[in-house]
Amino acid sequence: MDNRLTVYRPEYEDLWFRKAMLEDEKTMSYNHAWGGTIDFPEDDWQSWYDHWIIKNEDKRYYRYLKDDENFVGEIAYHYDEELKGYIADIIIHDKYRGKGYGELGLKILCEIAKKNGIRVLYDDIAIDNKAISLFKRNGFKEEYRTEEKIILKKEL
Numbered sequence: 594m595d596n597r598l599t600v601y602r603p604e605y606e607d608l609w610f611r612k613a614m615l616e617d618e619k620t621m622s623y624n625h626a627w628g629g630t631i632d633f634p635e636d637d638w639q640s641w642y643d644h645w646i647i648k649n650e651d652k653r654y655y656r657y658l659k660d661d662e663n664f665v666g667e668i669a670y671h672y673d674e675e676l677k678g679y680i681a682d683i684i685i686h687d688k689y690r691g692k693g694y695g696e697l698g699l700k701i702l703c704e705i706a707k708k709n710g711i712r713v714l715y716d717d718i719a720i721d722n723k724a725i726s727l728f729k730r731n732g733f734k735e736e737y738r739t740e741e742k743i744i745l746k747k748e749l
């Protein structure tokens with residue numbers, strides 16, 4: 594059993610790490626088609642925290658991934674009204690990539706979603722994102738694609 598990562602529910606004060614990830618150019622390069630880095634100023638933290646953590650309405654799940662010492666990334670899913678399904682999200686900070694954390698984090702996210710009663714998980718992923726192979730290796734299959742993105746689906 595690979596137990597190098599633990600799942601951590603961030604406290605409000607821990608949101609500095611999310612801010613650091615979203616503002617890091619290398620971490621966010623996968624998002625280049627939609628502007629790359631994302632501002633996450635402290636003024637936005639409270640409403641974000643309420644929406645994702647406090648009042649998640651069982652439609653949103655958000656956690657940090659932690660190794661022995663540091664926060665290394667985030668896992669999340671949320672219900673998408675248009676898709677009528679849950680969309681997964683995983684980001685590993687660029688500093689911690691290439692160690693298997695992405696793969697392990699995705700497995701953990703799928704297990705948690707399943708435990709929470711979700712039967713199908715989707716991901717919409719930019720067409721040039723190398724992470725597509727990671728998702729396919731872990732049981733996600735292409736549902737359809739547009740010019741910009743591929744929609745992947747996994748039965749949990």
Ligand SMILES: CC(C)(COP(=O)(O)OP(=O)(O)OC[C@H]1O[C@@H](n2cnc3c(N)ncnc32)[C@H](O)[C@@H]1OP(=O)(O)O)[C@@H](O)C(=O)NCCC(=O)NCCS
Binds near residue numbers: 623681695697718
């Ligand atoms: C996708 C992402 C989560 C992968 O994170 P990661 O921690 O680098 O993932 P892994 O280390 O598990 O795997 C990455 C690659 O490193 C390889 N690898 C795994 N362990 C390794 C190790 N110990 N040494 C060298 N390489 C390793 C894997 O085989 C994998 O190869 P691949 O490119 O063929 O898939 C990360 O790149 C990221 O945050 N990207 C931006 C966000 C994103 O695109 N998310 C997906 C859509 S929601």
